[in-house]
Amino acid sequence: MPAYHSSFNEDPDMRQVGNVAILPIKTKIRGPAPTANPDSADIIDETLDLFRANSLFRNFEIKGPADRLLIVLILYVSDCLEKLGKSRTGPSQLEAGKTLNTLSVDTFPIPGDAMFQLNAHYAPPGSRADADHFRQYLIQVRQELAARLVDRLYADGTGKPSKWWMSFQKRRFMNRSLGS
Template sequence: MPAYHSQFNDKTEYRTIGNMVILPIKTKDRGPAPPAPPNEDDIIDEALDLFRANCFFRNFEIKGNADRVLIYLILFISDCLNQLVKNPTRKEASKLLTTRALDSFALPGDPTFPLNALYAAPSDRSDATLLRQYLTQARQELANRLIDRVYVVDNKPSKWWMCFQKRKFMNKSL
């Protein structure tokens, strides 16, 4: 059975940096992402919906530049779930994940970026800055929405999300 791919792979109207596409996001955080229509799913919704199914795959065939964004966001979800291992309260988890989203991180082309074989480096410094801003905005929004999904019922993380924290999508981590 093949992995699930992004529905945004056929969209060509969005800007591409390296080989990652700047997709629209439904967010209130400032950043370069174009606003997404409020009644449609965006790449963050797609990453959260496909995370549990895709995290079982060790191989992932990239069918478009939106798949590269999806891979990055799935790896970030795994990283966030690893931050929640000690079962913090919802408020503590929100602080942890917001801090993690705003931490400095490696971009494609940097020696410490784990997936340099799959990603092209930004062509110049301004593109690298724009990509960093976009990924920071996406990470912030993903952390906010992940908290809402993991802490549904009470002040403890859902075991149905936390059971996936040990899984490594493509045997990689950020």
């Protein structure tokens, strides 16, 4: 059974930095990301929908620039779950939101940096301005992804993170980690 790929791979209007797509998102967080149609799914919705299924795969065939962004976001979700799972008792929704928001703005490597785990599959940004734009885009996307992840983790209203999500905290998509 093959892994699930991004439906945005065939988008003809997508901007790319290196060989990673810059896709529109639905957000109220300020940043350089283009604004998506609020009625349709964006890459963050797709990441959260495909995370649990794709995290079971050790191999992932990259079929386009949106898949490269999907990989980075799935690995980020893994890091978020790992960070939340380190506490003995699950954090409250407010604590989880603060922890993940801090994680989303912490420094992190991008393609082309020496510490980036997937440099073999990613082209570095063409210029310093592209690298800065891509870093700001990823910060904005990571903040929005963290907020939506917290909403999904605590959707049942019990005040504890969903065991169906937290069971994936030790799973490694492609046996990798972003090392956040």
